[in-house]
Amino acid sequence: MTDAAPLSLYIHVPFCTVKCAYCDFNSYAALEHLSGDWLSAALRELELWSERAAGRLVQTIFIGGGTPSLLEGDQIARLLDAARRHFSVAPEAEITLEANPESVSIERMRGYRAAGVNRVSMGVQSLDPDELRFLDRLHSAERAEAALSEIRAAGFENVNLDLIYGLPQQRFETWRDTLERVVAWRPEHLSCYALTVEEDTPLAARVAAGAVVEADPDVVAEIATWTAQRLTRAGYEHYETSNYALTGRQCRHNLNYWRCGDYIGVGPGAHGCFDGLRYSVVRRPAAYIRRLASVAGGPNGLPSPAIEDIEAITEQDALIDALTLGLRLREGVDLHGLQRRHPAAFAEVEHVIEWALRTDLAEQHDAQLLLTPRGHAVANEIFVRLVDPSLLPPPTTESLA
Numbered sequence: 052m053t054d055a056a057p058l059s060l061y062i063h064v065p066f067c068t069v070k071c072a073y074c075d076f077n078s079y080a081a082l083e084h085l086s087g088d089w090l091s092a093a094l095r096e097l098e099l100w101s102e103r104a105a106g107r108l109v110q111t112i113f114i115g116g117g118t119p120s121l122l123e124g125d126q127i128a129r130l131l132d133a134a135r136r137h138f139s140v141a142p143e144a145e146i147t148l149e150a151n152p153e154s155v156s157i158e159r160m161r162g163y164r165a166a167g168v169n170r171v172s173m174g175v176q177s178l179d180p181d182e183l184r185f186l187d188r189l190h191s192a193e194r195a196e197a198a199l200s201e202i203r204a205a206g207f208e209n210v211n212l213d214l215i216y217g218l219p220q221q222r223f224e225t226w227r228d229t230l231e232r233v234v235a236w237r238p239e240h241l242s243c244y245a246l247t248v249e250e251d252t253p254l255a256a257r258v259a260a261g262a263v264v265e266a267d268p269d270v271v272a273e274i275a276t277w278t279a280q281r282l283t284r285a286g287y288e289h290y291e292t293s294n295y296a297l298t299g300r301q302c303r304h305n306l307n308y309w310r311c312g313d314y315i316g317v318g319p320g321a322h323g324c325f326d327g328l329r330y331s332v333v334r335r336p337a338a339y340i341r342r343l344a345s346v347a348g349g350p351n352g353l354p355s356p357a358i359e360d361i362e363a364i365t366e367q368d369a370l371i372d373a374l375t376l377g378l379r380l381r382e383g384v385d386l387h388g389l390q391r392r393h394p395a396a397f398a399e400v401e402h403v404i405e406w407a408l409r410t411d412l413a414e415q416h417d418a419q420l421l422l423t424p425r426g427h428a429v430a431n432e433i434f435v436r437l438v439d440p441s442l443l444p445p446p447t448t449e450s451l452a
């Protein structure tokens with residue numbers, strides 16, 4: 052017997068060929084010599100979770116990074132065999148692997164397909180040579196297109212492409228050209244993210260030094276609005292702030308995450324959310340490998356000795372997660388349900404919701420609260436106020452009731 056509540060599994064591959072200046076993911080260049088030890092550690096970590104996850108059905112697996120497509124097909128096969136051995140994996144599970152164009156080859160893709168991967172998510176980012184150089188990406192537009200052909204030739208019928216807009220001094224025309232070319236390739240799914248300058252990255256240092264000027268937020272919002280209209284016209288459903296899918300091709304793994312379902316993360320720097328606990332795994336690959344070689348258990352009864360930060364999810368955390376993740380989705384959130392489940396925490400943010408409704412950033416249909424297209428374009432502005440309601444003083448005696 053298995054619990055019907057969806058469970059997802061995330062496996063983090065920390066290796067990259069170069070470290071891109073804007074990237075704050077837990078990824079490292081020139082550490083490939085650790086890949087054998089990393090794989091042994093990840094196999095052990097999967098095994099350690101087996102007992103704790105018993106009775107739960109894994110409906111999605113996501114092998115992310117980093118650059119998982121640096122691994123060979125037999126390494127991915129060992130990971131997925133271990134996942135199937137130690138977890139109940141649904142026969143129709145969505146199994147995604149992240150790839151970068153320069154490390155894609157038809158042989159590797161065939162190996163991944165044979166191992167059970169059924170969805171590929173490739174980081175294209177841009178097709179403009181200057182933008183690719185600015186982003187430190189190693190591929191060209193031609194390589195990205197060839198990689199997609201190789202992915203298709205290996206039998207993948209479910210492909211996501213990642214794109215980034217809102218680069219400093221980006222011209223609308225270069226973004227439009229990238230998007231038009233990519234739409235013509237007809238991927239089943241597109242993720243279009245605005246570039247964010249993350250703390251402690253080389254890009255943040257360049258911005259602080261005045262060498263790079265961040266994009267104008269109004270221009271970024273304009274691009275986001277145009278993108279949503281263009282992709283909708285092309286037949287893609289805008290089902291999440293940054294994500295678009297052809298019918299039935301939404302990313303099930305991320306949907307579970309946005310709907311606050313449980314997920315187990317393994318691998319250095321992975322995060323997990325399981326049975327009311329949130330945790331993260333130690334970030335440094337060498338420390339991860341060392342800890343998995345020990346016989347110790349993990350903290351708070353969790354099974355992995357590589358887990359280091361762990362916290363119980365409070366009522367307030369649960370509400371903020373449900374709002375900030377759920378409002379990214381076109382389906383929105385069940386406001387009355389949230390109010391019933393978390394009444395005290397709800398009272399704290401009620402005036403922020405009311406402000407979003409009053410300013411046409413959100414709309415309410417019966418109990419369902421959704422962001423408007425304008426709200427999606429400035430979603431982060433809304434979310435920072437939900438996280439810190441004092442940024443928006445309670446205005447009136449109006450109520451949402």
Ligand code: SF4
Pocket residue numbers: 066067068069070071074075076078116117118151174
């Ligand atoms: S390839 Fe991706 S994960 Fe690796 S450094 Fe660049 S942005 Fe980060």
